[in-house]
Amino acid sequence: MPDPILTPCAARGKVHDKLGAYLDGELSQHAQSEVRAHLETCPACQAELEELRQLSHMLRAAPQPDFTPALDFKAQLMLQLPRQAETPQARPTGLLLPWMVPALILTGWIFVQMTFSLSALVSFANQAGVLGDTMAWANSAPQQMQWFTMIQSAFSGAEGQAGLKLLNDANLFTQNLLLSLLWQVGVAVLYWGAMALVWRKSAGTRLSLPSWGR
Amino acid sequence: VLEQISEVEDHLILRAKQGDRNAFGELACRYYDQVIKVVYRLCGDAQIAQDATQETFIRVWAKLPGFQPRAPFRNWVFRIAINTALDILRQKPDESIENNEEMLVMAEKSPGPEAAYIQKEQVDFLQGAVRALPEAARTVLVLREYGELSYTEIASVLEIPVGTVMSRLNYARTRLREVLQNYRLETEREYA
Numbered sequence: 001m002p003d004p005i006l007t008p009c010a011a012r013g014k015v016h017d018k019l020g021a022y023l024d025g026e027l028s029q030h031a032q033s034e035v036r037a038h039l040e041t042c043p044a045c046q047a048e049l050e051e052l053r054q055l056s057h058m059l060r061a062a063p064q065p066d067f068t069p070a071l072d073f074k075a076q077l078m079l080q081l082p083r084q085a086e087t088p089q090a091r092p093t094g095l096l097l098p099w100m101v102p103a104l105i106l107t108g109w110i111f112v113q114m115t116f117s118l119s120a121l122v123s124f125a126n127q128a129g130v131l132g133d134t135m136a137w138a139n140s141a142p143q144q145m146q147w148f149t150m151i152q153s154a155f156s157g158a159e160g161q162a163g164l165k166l167l168n169d170a171n172l173f174t175q176n177l178l179l180s181l182l183w184q185v186g187v188a189v190l191y192w193g194a195m196a197l198v199w200r201k202s203a204g205t206r207l208s209l210p211s212w213g214r
Numbered sequence: 215v216l217e218q219i220s221e222v223e224d225h226l227i228l229r230a231k232q233g234d235r236n237a238f239g240e241l242a243c244r245y246y247d248q249v250i251k252v253v254y255r256l257c258g259d260a261q262i263a264q265d266a267t268q269e270t271f272i273r274v275w276a277k278l279p280g281f282q283p284r285a286p287f288r289n290w291v292f293r294i295a296i297n298t299a300l301d302i303l304r305q306k307p308d309e310s311i312e313n314n315e316e317m318l319v320m321a322e323k324s325p326g327p328e329a330a331y332i333q334k335e336q337v338d339f340l341q342g343a344v345r346a347l348p349e350a351a352r353t354v355l356v357l358r359e360y361g362e363l364s365y366t367e368i369a370s371v372l373e374i375p376v377g378t379v380m381s382r383l384n385y386a387r388t389r390l391r392e393v394l395q396n397y398r399l400e401t402e403r404e405y406a
Contacts, residue, residue: 017380017384021380055391059344064251065260073246074239077271080268081272082275
């Protein structure tokens, strides 16, 4: 117990917090000599250091029960051990599919968008006469386009009109190629983000944590 | 000599990683005393400590194939031991001792009647006070005092900065000193 007549140390804040580390030999050489120099002139800190030393001694002197001897424990443990330790599992290939889905959809979508855009560009250039006679074949509906005319006539009813309207409305979103690409990339990023979270969670339980800890 | 011990241990770890149960048994024997000592001080109950130690080595065996020697094997084992002990304590709230202020107050006010037992009672009382410390401070204190780990090793085991180790240790020791002082004052008053 510290002597009650000891005056509190003036350097309390600076040195006091280092006394424990000093006792444990965990201070740098410079800090160690600083504390040692202070201790030579400060009875309050000396008393405190002695108290810490005593505390450490008491903690270590505390008795503990007689536990199972190590060899007996080993024998018990051998019976309890699972037959084989967990082996780090390779990631199942099935997990690759969810990763590929957005990539495939995005690639397909970009292809369609590019086709439409190029087609519109060529059509515009043709109407403007930029291409001359090179695109004359596209001006009339040839035999090969008859199927398209048939589909058009199939949409001529009320339901067909609604379907065409829907297609038209949807087209509003895809008119601007950059905008449509942006939102498609956004959706893909969200999807991959979710996939990354799932992967991280599964990796945490199966792959990375066994290497260090719980 | 230390290098030889380390080489033997590395060899045992390698064999155990490959599924050699005898090699693992040898490793468990080497670390058993250190682990149970720390776990007991953390739990404060011999039976829980024994169970937690067994569970620790089962977990170590299970996780061994994924062990990467980024840090010494001992630190890794201690980390698993601490987590296992705390898991078990949390699963047994009745026996949990975390933040048990009531226990601390009770311990502060119950010095024994016989002067001859004061020393022993102080030690027992101190153990009660350790168990009443918050989990974070108790863990650091136990690793230092009973595991005899350096601050750097404790930081590595608990994955916290060395500065945090120091501050938690300071807190734990200051708290224990306060409690011990009160205990002594009470005892002196009673025997005066």
